[in-house]
Amino acid sequence: METGWQRQGKLWSNLKELCEVLRIPHVAAHTDEELLFQHVQFKTGQRIHTIGQPFDTLYIVHSGFLKTVLIDEFGNEQVLSFPMKGDLFGVDGIHTKRYASEAVALSNCDLILLPFKKLTALGRVHVEFEHAMYSVMSRELVREQAMVSMLGALSAEARVARFLVSLSERYADMGYSSKLFNLRMTRHEIGSYLGLTLETVSRTLSAFNEIGLITVDQRSIGIKDPDALKTLRRLPPSSSRAKQVAAKKSKQAAEQKESPDSDWGQLASA
Amino acid sequence: METGWQRQGKLWSNLKELCEVLRIPHVAAHTDEELLFQHVQFKTGQRIHTIGQPFDTLYIVHSGFLKTVLIDEFGNEQVLSFPMKGDLFGVDGIHTKRYASEAVALSNCDLILLPFKKLTALGRVHVEFEHAMYSVMSRELVREQAMVSMLGALSAEARVARFLVSLSERYADMGYSSKLFNLRMTRHEIGSYLGLTLETVSRTLSAFNEIGLITVDQRSIGIKDPDALKTLRRLPPSSSRAKQVAAKKSKQAAEQKESPDSDWGQLASA
DNA sequence: CGTATCATTGAGGCGGCTCAATTTTTGTGG
């Protein structure tokens, strides 16, 4: 991995490689024209773009880890996402022609530049590519929706649990171990992302560790019971109890045994 | 308003009208081909699409009010948005070819159908239209980001306050009064949207009413101090509210013109 | 006019935040 890392700013990808990274069907490359996309490297801590900066290009993560953040009117950071290999970011700049968020490298990164002009031009030539770009943007929107849903309805423990699961699955996709990995972000950043304080994140990880769901040692995380993490939740707030009761009744009518709620629900006392 | 409502299913819009509704620059209509887009009417309570239903068309609100919701694995509703005139929805279906959310009419609605195939075909002919569609999708993404940020960082009072402000501005855009309007959704739906319980929403509205920021009577909302609502972060403790209300009253009595920069905003930023 | 839905309001509990102290890790320069 990270081949050619040393050759700074000299890497290029063709369209086929671009599609591979984005996990979209290969564009029919009847193209004799050798379309190339430039790579750019960033070191840990460097900013890729800032809020308000004029927009003209999207970024695709070839390798490395980043965060995107919003800065509110009092200078507080709100983490929006942790882009990694295959993710697209910068989309929020299309609308106002200026980036609405800021992107920062959490590790050394290799990014593929995708000028917006080039994207639209490509879309007009390759129908599948146009569709793929819409699809990727739709995927981003669905992800944000899931995020909203999580922040609005889940307990702190459930949020941290799902965060770990999604990270684990993401690592698996990228060919790394899904059972043992290092966090690339601080507790503070995780907390911001999940709408929690860093102390709550730390405490929750410790609690999961005590129960045996995971192992924690600073940035190193070991996933011990992924199924329990996936299904962990708690009292459903801000939602209609009537529906839940109804659903529960029909469930109980169907299967009279087996309590539908996992017993992890009560671990708050720990 | 709602002209031609009676002629059910017989309304059509051309491309120019479509662009107007979407608030995007008019596409250069060198088009002799009279491209028409079908309208559809829905009555209060009807579902436009459901989760998992095969996706093939986007919807643009011509008139009326709706909600889009996610249903979690236990039947709990999570409100994602309240589409109204000029809004596009259904975008979340592009990625998986199935709608990821459910859309329900909160009032009688007139929607414009925008088949995805037609959209992409149009984008290939009219460059500006393609760009506009990307822009609209980007706008949606930015909106979701703002939502995440709000859920992650703001207090209940601030969320309700901003919700009211954004509604007010939205009504102003549509040509209605920004000072006095009716809520089209229940407290429960507002709560779900904001990640709060319906009781908290109700209590917060009552509190705003008490201190003179708004007037509330069931679904009817009067905006009295939009600036204070915009900058509000945290309400003063109830013990001290009485004095401030009194102070405010004497202020309003003294100077009947515009309320000066309110002091509600700068409390307890911590 | 009765019933179901929606809204208001109160009392009380607890989950997650705040404040604070300590330990561990990271980064930097002598």
Add this chain to the structure above:
DNA sequence: CCACAAAAATTGAGCCGCCTCAATGATACG
């Protein structure tokens, strides 16, 4: 390589904001 400082992480104590549970009032609809 070690020393030192800064940042990150852990853990505890206390409290408050929001949720839960519950009862009543208001509104819409057949």
